[in-house]
Amino acid sequence: MENTHAKKNWRTRLYEVIFESDTVAGKAFDVTLLLLITVSVAVIFLESVPEYRASYRRLFLILEIFFTIIFTIEYILRLICLPKPLKYMRSFYGVVDLASILPTYLVFLFPHFHFLRVLRVLRLLRVFRIFRMVDFLKESMVLVSALWGARRKILVFFFTVILITIAAGALMYVVETQQNEGFRSIPESIYWAIVTLTTVGYGDIAPITPLGKFIASFIMLLGYCIIAVPTGIISASMIKEFKEHESNRQTCPHCFRQGHDTNASYCKYCGQHL
Numbered sequence: 001m002e003n004t005h006a007k008k009n010w011r012t013r014l015y016e017v018i019f020e021s022d023t024v025a026g027k028a029f030d031v032t033l034l035l036l037i038t039v040s041v042a043v044i045f046l047e048s049v050p051e052y053r054a055s056y057r058r059l060f061l062i063l064e065i066f067f068t069i070i071f072t073i074e075y076i077l078r079l080i081c082l083p084k085p086l087k088y089m090r091s092f093y094g095v096v097d098l099a100s101i102l103p104t105y106l107v108f109l110f111p112h113f114h115f116l117r118v119l120r121v122l123r124l125l126r127v128f129r130i131f132r133m134v135d136f137l138k139e140s141m142v143l144v145s146a147l148w149g150a151r152r153k154i155l156v157f158f159f160t161v162i163l164i165t166i167a168a169g170a171l172m173y174v175v176e177t178q179q180n181e182g183f184r185s186i187p188e189s190i191y192w193a194i195v196t197l198t199t200v201g202y203g204d205i206a207p208i209t210p211l212g213k214f215i216a217s218f219i220m221l222l223g224y225c226i227i228a229v230p231t232g233i234i235s236a237s238m239i240k241e242f243k244e245h246e247s248n249r250q251t252c253p254h255c256f257r258q259g260h261d262t263n264a265s266y267c268k269y270c271g272q273h274l
Contacts, residue, residue, distance in 0.1 A: 171215060196220055
C-alpha cells in the first residue's frame with residue numbers, strides 16, 4: 001500500500017514539474033526545455049548551410065544524437081506521469097512532441113527525411129505555457145473562437161471575393177486580349193484580378209488600354225474597401241468572445257486543455273478535478 005502511495009506521489013510530482021509552471025522546478029524544467037529546443041533548431045538551420053555541413057558534419061551528428069536522446073527521454077517521462085498516456089499522444093502537443101523526434105530515427109531508413117527535424121520548432125509553441133503568458137494564450141484562444149464563430153460570414157465574404165475576381169478577370173480578358181499579350185487566358189486574367197484586388201500588385205501583368213486601366217483603377221480602390229469587411233466581422237466576433245471568456249492558469253490533467261473559469265474546480269471540457 002505504501003509503495004503504491006509513494007508511486008502515486010512520484011507520478012504526481014513528475015506531472016507538476018513537466019506539465020505545470022506554477023512551481024520553481026516546473027518553470028526551470030520548461031525554460032530549460034525551451035532553450036534546448038531553440039538550440040537544436042538553430043543547429044538544424046546551421047547544418048543546412050553547405051559550408052558548415054562540410055566543416056562540422058561530425059559535430060552536427062553528435063549534437064543531433066544528443067538532442068534526440070534528451071527529447072526522447074522527456075517524451076517518455078510525459079507518458080509515464082499521465083494516467084492516460086494514449087490520450088496525450090493523440091493531443092496536439094503530443095503529436096508535435098512525437099513528430100520532433102521521429103525524423104531522426106527515420107533518417108536511417110529514409111535519408112530524405114533529414115531536414116524534417118526542423119518540425120521541432122513547433123515545440124516553441126510551449127512558450128505560452130512556460131512563462132504563463134495567460135493573457136496571450138487567452139487572446140489566442142479568443143481569436144480562434146472568434147474566427148470559428150464568424151465562419152459563416154467569412155465564407156460568404158470569401159465566395160463573394162472569388163466571384164468578383166472571376167468577373168473582373170473575365171472582363172479584363174475581353175478588354176485586353178486583343179492588344180495585351182499578358183492576358184492570354186481567363187485563368188491568367190483571374191490571377192491578375194486576385195493580385196490587384198488584394199493590393200499586392202506584382203506588376204508582371206498590367207493593362208495597357210484606357211478601358212483596362214480604368215477597370216484596374218476601380219478594382220484597386222475596391223480592394224481597399226474590401227479589406228475593411230473581414231476586419232469588421234472578426235472584430236465584432238472578438239469583442240463578443242472577450243466578454244464571454246474569463247480563464248485561469250489551470251491545465252486539466254485529463255484532457256490537457258486550458259481556458260477554465262477563474263473559480264472553476266472541475267474541467268469544463270471533461271469534468272476532471274483541477
